[in-house]
Amino acid sequence: MKNRKIKLILILSTILLCLFTSLNIITSYVKIKKTVEESIANQSLEAANSIASSIDTDAYQQFLKNPQKNDYYWEVRNYLNDARIKLGALFVYTLKVDNPEVSSAMIMGLPNEMKKGFDIGEVCTVPAKQVKKAYNGETYVTEVIHDSIHGSYLSVGAPIKDDTGKIIGYLGIDISADMLNGIKGKVIEDNLFILIFNGVFILIVIASFFFLQRWYQKEVAKEVGATEDTYQAEIKTLITSVSSLRHDFTNHIQVLHGLLQLEKTEQAKQYLSSLSKEVQAIKSLKLNIDHPGLSILLQTKKLTAQNHNIDMDFTISQDEFNNIKTTDLIKILSNLIDNAIDAAIELPEGQRKIMICCNADEAQYEFKITNTGPNIVDPNQIFKQGFSTKKNESGRLRGQGLFIVKEIVHKYNGHISIDSSNHLETTAIVNIPIK
Numbered sequence: 001m002k003n004r005k006i007k008l009i010l011i012l013s014t015i016l017l018c019l020f021t022s023l024n025i026i027t028s029y030v031k032i033k034k035t036v037e038e039s040i041a042n043q044s045l046e047a048a049n050s051i052a053s054s055i056d057t058d059a060y061q062q063f064l065k066n067p068q069k070n071d072y073y074w075e076v077r078n079y080l081n082d083a084r085i086k087l088g089a090l091f092v093y094t095l096k097v098d099n100p101e102v103s104s105a106m107i108m109g110l111p112n113e114m115k116k117g118f119d120i121g122e123v124c125t126v127p128a129k130q131v132k133k134a135y136n137g138e139t140y141v142t143e144v145i146h147d148s149i150h151g152s153y154l155s156v157g158a159p160i161k162d163d164t165g166k167i168i169g170y171l172g173i174d175i176s177a178d179m180l181n182g183i184k185g186k187v188i189e190d191n192l193f194i195l196i197f198n199g200v201f202i203l204i205v206i207a208s209f210f211f212l213q214r215w216y217q218k219e220v221a222k223e224v225g226a227t228e229d230t231y232q233a234e235i236k237t238l239i240t241s242v243s244s245l246r247h248d249f250t251n252h253i254q255v256l257h258g259l260l261q262l263e264k265t266e267q268a269k270q271y272l273s274s275l276s277k278e279v280q281a282i283k284s285l286k287l288n289i290d291h292p293g294l295s296i297l298l299q300t301k302k303l304t305a306q307n308h309n310i311d312m313d314f315t316i317s318q319d320e321f322n323n324i325k326t327t328d329l330i331k332i333l334s335n336l337i338d339n340a341i342d343a344a345i346e347l348p349e350g351q352r353k354i355m356i357c358c359n360a361d362e363a364q365y366e367f368k369i370t371n372t373g374p375n376i377v378d379p380n381q382i383f384k385q386g387f388s389t390k391k392n393e394s395g396r397l398r399g400q401g402l403f404i405v406k407e408i409v410h411k412y413n414g415h416i417s418i419d420s421s422n423h424l425e426t427t428a429i430v431n432i433p434i435k
Helices: 002-054 057-065 071-087 128-135 177-190 192-261 265-283 292-307 326-345 401-411
Strands: 091-096 104-108 140-147 151-161 167-176 311-316 353-360 364-372 415-419 425-433
Touching (some): 002 071, 002 140, 002 167, 057 104, 057 167, 071 091, 071 104, 091 151, 128 140, 128 151, 151 177, 167 177, 192 265, 292 311, 292 326, 326 353, 326 364, 326 425, 401 415, 401 425
Parallel strands (some): 311 353
Antiparallel strands (some): 091 167, 140 151, 151 167, 353 364, 364 425
């Protein structure tokens, strides 16, 4: 089931990746085409304004009085044809706009040898929307018009004005769609690298997102796993200690039962008195500490110390130690205390002592663990991964504890030091800045 979900997520991710990349490329392509059309239209509109302002308005007005193929007609036609050739346009012509819906072509700029077609007053294909703008005295630009006779083209128009500023007609220019497509193709070819770059960039962004997501999930899983390992180790220690106590008290009850059966009452009382001291010692395990995780850890270590006849004392500040993650705090103290217990056990019972101090002020946290035990010859070596002063038992990996502690302390820009200069006494100090 899990594999199917992962496969489904991968398929959906791939589809989304392709979709976003395709959309990006298509959007860029459409935008380039639109930009080319607008650019050509604007250039053509400027040309239309220029031609309209340069046309011989007197000759054109004379033609309008008698719209026939007379000398005025040919003079204007030759001028328009010359402009058509220079622009490379499909058609350059004049328009009559006397209503807001339909316009009429008056003089078409064509070579003189073309005697047929394009009659004077022929209805023009300029759409009604643009005709209305011309009727109101504005310039216009059409979308690409698809004509069954002349093909596809884009039209622009500018007013022709006489000397008094009165509009006497319109100058129209048609740009062939083939010319537009040729320019578009050249522009797209020139921008092909940008299109590819955009597509690759989208791929990289989305791939990076999935990579970071997977990395984050792995880090979270690693952190959860490390937390579980830490707490499971402490729980196992606690269960072992409780089992040891239960076993000891079973033995004590059996001894008491035997003494009472033998009617040795005084000896039974003395035995109970000694047991009472042990019970009081167990009651002393309850610590008044604000930090729940720290309280449980120290109680567990105190119980372990009692099972090994180690005198363990605490000095704990009334602070919640919130500026360090609970899992990291547990890892630091758990490893340091375990090392202290291992060292103290090597001494006779009366010399086994451990002192734990957890202090906090405005600037830093200080954790100090002092234990009796054999001195460390080279304190700097013990921070190396795999280094241990204890013998390897049953192939168990050793020398990881202080290395882990050092890595965590450095993560918080802190400092750890080991002082083993006093005879049969070692102190580990960890300082972690709060800010």
